[in-house]
Amino acid sequence: MIDKNWFTPVRFSHLTSHAAVGSIVRDQNDWLMNVKDTRFWSAQKMTQLYAVERVKQHLRIHQRLLLPPTAEFDDSKNLKIHGATIPTERFPSWMKCNRCDLLFFEPWCTSEAAIDEQINCNKCKSGNLEQLTWCATSSFGDLVNVPWHLICHRNSKKRCVPDRENSYLKVVSGQRGKQIVKCEKCKSQAVFEQADFKLNNHFQIKQKFPSLLESEITYTIMEVNDPRVYTPQNAQALVIPPESNIDKNSLEYKLELNSQLINDIKNATRNLQRKKLIKRAISALHCTESELMAALKNKVTTTTSLEPEIVAGDMLGDEYLALITPEDFHESADFRTQHMTSDWLKYIDELQEASELQSSARLVDRLVAVDRLRVIEVLKGFSRAASDIEAHQPIPVLPPDLVNEADWLPAIELFGEGIFFTLDAEKLKEWESTQALRQRANEIEQRYQDSNMLLPDDATPSPRFIMLHTLAHILIRELESTAGYPAASLQERIYCSSSDNMAGILIYTAVADVAGSLGGIVDLARPDKFMRLFDAALRQADWCSLDPVCGEMEGQGPSWLNRAACHACALVPDTSCSYNNVFLDRVFIKGNSASGIPSLRDVMRNIDG
Incomplete structure (x- = not known):
């Protein structure tokens, strides 16, 4: 049985901004979660945007544009999911007791508490564990847990072996409100706010920046709500004529919504396979074979005639011209002005x-x-x-x-x-x-x-x-x-x-x-x-x-x-x-x-x- 508490609704518009890939969001159970990259998304269950070729040209984008996946629960007792979800993982992985200040690494792995229930401290027995709000980032996009043992002992001459199985580190407020990590075993301590350290285990960036594989890079400890931790890079554009004038009742519009099926027809190498796909398209689009072939031909001709007019990067100029030019629009147009x-x-x-x-x-x-x-x-x-x-x-x-x-x-x-x-x-x-x-x-x-x-x-x-x-x-x-x-x-x-x-x-x-x-x-x-x-x-x-x-x-x-x-x-x-x-x-x-x-x-x- 699926538990609804494992899923958190998110506004669609947030998925390209502060709740996008790589961000740290707070779910409905008050957990901090890191949104996983798109390699873990269900692209096959996502919808491709239609009539956006002009937008892609201007924004210098060659990839397909897909709407983020959506999902909903049915009303049955089994709470089945229809659609797809965006995967996340709990981050940071460290929690702190609100009574004794001890740190615990991923205590939810050994706790029997449900995701919407508090985890009790197994040391002092009277406190509840709260997720730490500190992380470490690099300028190459990496995001890691703070290596608390390393930070606590890096200026200490005492030899203290790291041990994630047992809790011995504390995070407390020191003089003038500065945050300090302390070791209960050897009594070492260190101020960690905005502290830097170097590591070479940058798992997120090793394929993007191969020249850094053998070198150490700098990480800075910050609170998860620090604006430097995550900055989304997005681009916007208006859909303007002629693409905005597409008739949503036309066969050309339906072709856009079924672009994957149409591409399969074009790329079919065997005649039998192509006939089978055409039959499926006729059923999905509610048209005849002759109408389908004519629409496909018209789509190719229209696309070819439009492409030479598009100059990458001049989108604002084209939008401006569309906004100042009077035109008659049909009712279903995506761009209408008075x-x-x-x-x-x-x-x-x-x-x-x-x-x-x-x-x-x-x-x-x-x-x-x-x-x-x-x-x-x-x-x-x-x-x-x-x-x-x-x-x-x-x-x-x-x-x-x-x-x-x-x-x-x-x-x-x-x-x-x-x-x-x-x-x-x-x-x-x-x-x-x-x-x-x-x-x-x-x-x-x-x-x-x-x-x-x-x-x-x-x-x-x-x-x-x-x-x-x-x-x-x-x-x-x-x-x-x-x-x-x-x-x-x-x-x-x-x-x-x-x-x-x-x-x-x-x-x-x-x-x-x-x-x-x-x-x-x-x-x-x-x-x-x-x-x-x-x-x-x-x-x-x-x-x-x-x-x-x-x-x-x-x-x-x-x-x-x-x-x-x-x-x-x-x-x-x-x-x-x-x-x-x-x-x-x-x-x-x-x-x-x-x-x-x-x-x-x-x-x-x-x-x-």
Whole structure:
């Protein structure tokens, strides 16, 4: 009989972020678990994503994209699993008694307690065992248990033999709250927080980095919730026309959903085998043989004609073009927009309020309601860090299978809605040419070059990008209070390029459900409502509850990559930001007269004047 307590439900969207391969998650029984790599996943039970060839080309991905496996229990007494699960293992393997502080290695192996029951200490008999929250990581992606005996005795001259069968090590708080590991046998002790040690048994990386097989690498002891322990590397893209226009009732769409069967037909070497597969396809797709052959031929022709138009890496440019181009969409399209620009410009002309409000509004030259969008998010890998990594060195990224041999990557599809608007790129050129503004952006760029942070290629700390990114964050925070959306449910896409005259922001909400959201965001694209939202965001940029401290900071955040931006004004949940909450500075919106930096309002006021 299967015990439900061994299984923990996880949000689909978390499987390409903080609960992805290599992460440490807490299950429903309060155990810390390490998510195993994709070599242990049931790929044959996973669904391949359809209509994503354009996305793969742009993201430079040649592997298949598969949805993570899903499973559910039936209502019978046997609790049978339908589908597949993602395997995990308990990690860290050490537990500590909450009374006597003794450490135990994998005590669940000898305990009769169920997974949802506490394990009692067999030494003091009065305490319960709790999982230690310390682990050791290397900058090459390795994750291991802390070698407590080694750490405790490495500076000791006493000879003490390690013994995992008996408990003799304790973890206690020392002077000034520092964590100490102590040996009850020889009385050795050592402070271990952020301590480094060297090992050469790097089991996770030996195939990925063969040059390190004979060398020792550095590990750093950290708490499992330290952000350096796990950083997922994922990529996102919108599905846009023509792929988004696929008719879900068409045979071509059904071919995409049965891609493995179609590939088997194409690769069949024997005529009898091919006929058998064709018969199976006809039954699965509910079509005739002639319809199937015609659809297969049309699919090949369509794919061939599309491929030369796709340029890898230019996805944001293509998305921008799709967002600003009016088009008629059929009801089942995965990408549908309503262009509100003419209504927006008419509304601005009719404004009877202060000229300052009207001038600010004229900075927005396009307004689009995105009624429906489909977002593909791909997990490309993950990274970890140790203290030996130098500031200017990039941290290696491990693929989801650790050895880079799999022909697929885990990916999810999200459905939702959003608001897209552009700022007048021509009017921004005068603003971004200000010397003081460029100097302020150059300081942030230099800090980024000196750091080991790895951000998407489109994250360039130019004046335009910093302004757009900061404005997007403030809009997300404003939407949280005006529209009732939690900030963590909103996401951003920044379209920025001086050479292509791009200056756009897409704020959207998307969920792993084909139904998407309920239209609340789209409703805010009405000119009158968007006017209030945009004006409120500009006013919020003027002031922070931590000013003047926040506004005068020389640097904040990781590697000092933010200036006037803190948790009280411009930071948003990590799930909402595509750029690790950096390259943020309210001064690029509100200006700074002392430094000679004009505000966006000043730019529009000078132009209108």
